[in-house]
Amino acid sequence: MHVVLDALVNLVTGLFTLGEADLITIGINMIMGLSMFFPMTVGQLSFGQAGFMSIGAHIAVVLTLYAGVWFPLALLLAGIGTGIIGFLVGIPVLRLRGLLLALMTFAFGQVVEVFFLNFKPTGAAEGIKGIFPYTDLWYVYGFLALVVIFLARLRYSRMGRAFEAVKLDETAAEAMGINVTRAKLIAFATGAFVAGVGGGLYAHHAVFIQYDNFDFKRGVDIAMYMVLGGMDVFYGPLLGAFIITYLSTALQFLADWRWEVWGIIVILVMIFRPQGILGRDTLNLRRWFGAREATPA
Amino acid sequence: MLATFIQQVINGLMLGGSYALVAIGYTLIFGVLNLLHLAHGEVAMIGSYIGLTLVLTAMSQVGVLPIWVVLIVAMLGAGIVGIIVELIAFRPLGRKQLHITPLITTIAVAFVLQEAAVKIFGSEQRSFPIKMFDQLKQYDLYLGGFRITFVQMFIIGASLVLMVGLYFFVEKTKMGKAMRACAENTMTARLLGVNVHWITAWTFGIASALAGAAGVLIGLAYNITPLMGVSLGLKGLTIMLFGGSGNIVGAMVAALILGMIETMSVAYLVPAWKDGFAFGILILILLYKPSGLFGSRLQIEAGR
Numbered sequence: 124m125h126v127v128l129d130a131l132v133n134l135v136t137g138l139f140t141l142g143e144a145d146l147i148t149i150g151i152n153m154i155m156g157l158s159m160f161f162p163m164t165v166g167q168l169s170f171g172q173a174g175f176m177s178i179g180a181h182i183a184v185v186l187t188l189y190a191g192v193w194f195p196l197a198l199l200l201a202g203i204g205t206g207i208i209g210f211l212v213g214i215p216v217l218r219l220r221g222l223l224l225a226l227m228t229f230a231f232g233q234v235v236e237v238f239f240l241n242f243k244p245t246g247a248a249e250g251i252k253g254i255f256p257y258t259d260l261w262y263v264y265g266f267l268a269l270v271v272i273f274l275a276r277l278r279y280s281r282m283g284r285a286f287e288a289v290k291l292d293e294t295a296a297e298a299m300g301i302n303v304t305r306a307k308l309i310a311f312a313t314g315a316f317v318a319g320v321g322g323g324l325y326a327h328h329a330v331f332i333q334y335d336n337f338d339f340k341r342g343v344d345i346a347m348y349m350v351l352g353g354m355d356v357f358y359g360p361l362l363g364a365f366i367i368t369y370l371s372t373a374l375q376f377l378a379d380w381r382w383e384v385w386g387i388i389v390i391l392v393m394i395f396r397p398q399g400i401l402g403r404d405t406l407n408l409r410r411w412f413g414a415r416e417a418t419p420a
Numbered sequence: 421m422l423a424t425f426i427q428q429v430i431n432g433l434m435l436g437g438s439y440a441l442v443a444i445g446y447t448l449i450f451g452v453l454n455l456l457h458l459a460h461g462e463v464a465m466i467g468s469y470i471g472l473t474l475v476l477t478a479m480s481q482v483g484v485l486p487i488w489v490v491l492i493v494a495m496l497g498a499g500i501v502g503i504i505v506e507l508i509a510f511r512p513l514g515r516k517q518l519h520i521t522p523l524i525t526t527i528a529v530a531f532v533l534q535e536a537a538v539k540i541f542g543s544e545q546r547s548f549p550i551k552m553f554d555q556l557k558q559y560d561l562y563l564g565g566f567r568i569t570f571v572q573m574f575i576i577g578a579s580l581v582l583m584v585g586l587y588f589f590v591e592k593t594k595m596g597k598a599m600r601a602c603a604e605n606t607m608t609a610r611l612l613g614v615n616v617h618w619i620t621a622w623t624f625g626i627a628s629a630l631a632g633a634a635g636v637l638i639g640l641a642y643n644i645t646p647l648m649g650v651s652l653g654l655k656g657l658t659i660m661l662f663g664g665s666g667n668i669v670g671a672m673v674a675a676l677i678l679g680m681i682e683t684m685s686v687a688y689l690v691p692a693w694k695d696g697f698a699f700g701i702l703i704l705i706l707l708y709k710p711s712g713l714f715g716s717r718l719q720i721e722a723g724r
Contacts, residue, residue, distance in 0.1 A: 222523075225520065226706065227707075230706070231703070234696060351524075382534075383532050386529060
C-alpha cells in the first residue's frame with residue numbers, strides 16, 4: 124500500500140519538475156500525434172507517420188548541416204518536402220480504406236526505414252551525427268500552437284465540414300458534391316507536412332539520427348497517442364501524447380514492469396473507451412450522469 | 421554453382437514452409453474474426469522459446485528429446501498462449517468496437533510478450549543446442565555429393581504435414597465448417613446455433629499452435645531472439661494479403677513464393693534490402709490486387 128501511495132505522489136510531484144528536455148520531447152510527440160490526427164479527420168488511419176517524420180528529419184538535417192540554411196526555413200522546407208511526398212504517396216494509397224490503408228501506410232514506413240538504412244548520402248546505417256541543437260521550447264510549442272489554432276479553426280470551416288462528412292459517410296459526402304479524393308489528399312498531405320516539421324524538430328533536439336529512430340515502434344507509439352487520447356477531437360492526441368510520454372518516464376519507478384503495466388493500461392482504456400479517453404461527449408454531462416444514449420461509432 | 425542453387429531452393433522451401441504456418445494462422449483469425457492479430461508473430465516467438473526451454477531442461481534431466489515431441493509441446497504451449505491472448509485482448513472488447521480497437525490491444529499484447537521474453541529468457545540470441553543435431557546427423561541424405569540434412573527435411577516435412585492437416589480440418593470436420601460459417605457471417609452462424617465464442621477461442625488456439633510450430637522450425641534453422649516475432653508477424657501479414665485474405669491454399673503458395681524470393685534475393689542480390697523486398701511486394705499487392713493472388717474470400721475493403 125505504501126509503495127502505491129509513494130508512486131502516486133511521485134507521479135504528481137513529477138509533473139512540476141519536468142525539465143526542458145522532457146517538455147521538448149512531450150511537445151514533439153504532441154506534434155506527431157496531431158500529424159496522425161489529420162488523416163483521421165477524413166476517417167483514414169495512417170501508420171506511416173514515422174516514415175514521414177524520418178523524411179522530414181533527414182531533409183531538415185541535410186539543409187542545416189550541409190547547406191547552412193537558417194533553421195526555421197529548413198523546418199519549413201522539410202515540412203513542404205515531406206508534404207509533397209505525402210501527396211504523391213497519397214495518390215495511389217488513398218484508394219484503399221480501413222485496415223488495408225493502415226497496412227499500406229505501415230508498409231510505407233518500413234520502406235522508408237529500409238531506404239535510409241541503405242542511403243549512403245545520409246550515412247546509411249551509421250546515421251548522421253553532430254547535428255546542431257537548434258530546437259528549443261519556443262520552436263516546439265510555437266509550431267504546436269500554430270497547428271492547434273489551425274485545427275481549432277478547421278473544425279467549423281467549409282473544409283472541416285467537408286472532412287467531417289467524408290469521415291462519417293463517403294458515399295453521402297460524394298453525393299453532396301464533395302470531392303472525396305481531394306479532401307483525403309489534402310488531409311493526408313497536411314498530416315505529412317506536420318510530421319515532416321516534427322521530424323526536423325526531433326532531429327535538432329536529438330542531435331543524432333539514424334534510420335531506426337523512426338522504426339515500427341515509433342510508428343506504433345504515434346498511433347497510440349491518438350488512439351489512447353481520443354481520435355474524434357484534436358485535443359485527444361495532445362492528451363494521449365502527454366500521458367504516454369509522461370508515464371513512460373514516470374513509470375521508471377516500476378522499472379522492470381513498465382511495459383506490462385503499460386499494456387494493461389492500453390487494454391483497459393480500449394475496453395471501456397474504444398474511441399479514446401477524450402471524445403465529443405467528454406463535456407456532455409448527461410452522458411456521465413444520465414442515461415447512456417447510443418453514440419454513433 | 422548448381423549445388424549452391426539447390427541449397428538455396430531448399431532454404432527457400434524451409435523458410436517458406438515456416439512462413440506459411442504463421443500466415444495460415446493470420447488467415448484463420450482474419451477470416452473468422454475479421455481481425456488483424458498483431459501479436460501473432462510474438463506468439464510464434466513464445467512457441468520457439470517454449471521449445472528451447474523444453475530441450476534444455478530435458479537435456480539436463482533425461483537426455484535428448486525426439487524433435488517431434490519438442491514440436492508438439494511447443495504447439496500446445498503456444499496454443500494456450502493464443503487462447504489467453506484472445507481472452508485478454510479480444511473477448512472483453514465486445515461487439516461495439518471500432519475496427520482498429522483490436523489492432524491496438526493486440527499491439528499492446530505484442531509489446532508485453534516481447535518484454536516478458538526479454539525478462540525471462542534474456543535479450544541475447546539463442547539457438548537450439550548442437551548436441552541435439554548431432555544425433556540426427558545419421559539420417560542425413562546424400563545425393564551425389566550433395567547433402568540434405570535431417571533438420572531441413574524435418575522442417576519442410578513438418579510444415580507440409582501441418583498445412584495439409586489444417587486444410588482437411590477446415591474443409592472436412594464439423595468444427596471447420598463452423599469456422600467457415602463464422603467467417604461468412606458471424607450473426608447468421610450464431611442464429612444457426614454455432615457457439616461463436618467457442619469457435620473464436622478454438623480459432624485462436626489452432627492458429628497460435630501453428631505459429632508455435634513455425635517458431636520452433638525457424639528456431640531450428642536460424643536463431644531465437646525476443647524480437648524475432650516482429651519480422652515473422654510482418655512476413656505472415658504480407659503473405660496473407662499476397663495469397664488473398666481468408667484463403668488458406670493461397671497463403672501456402674504465397675509463403676513458398678516469398679520464402680524463395682527472400683532467400684534468392686539474399687543469395688544473388690543485395691542482402692541489406694531483404695526486408696525491403698517483402699514490403700515492396702506488400703505495397704504492390706495492396707495497390708494493384710488487394711484481393712491477393714488467388715482471390716479473397718472476404719470483403720475487407722469496406723472501410724470502418
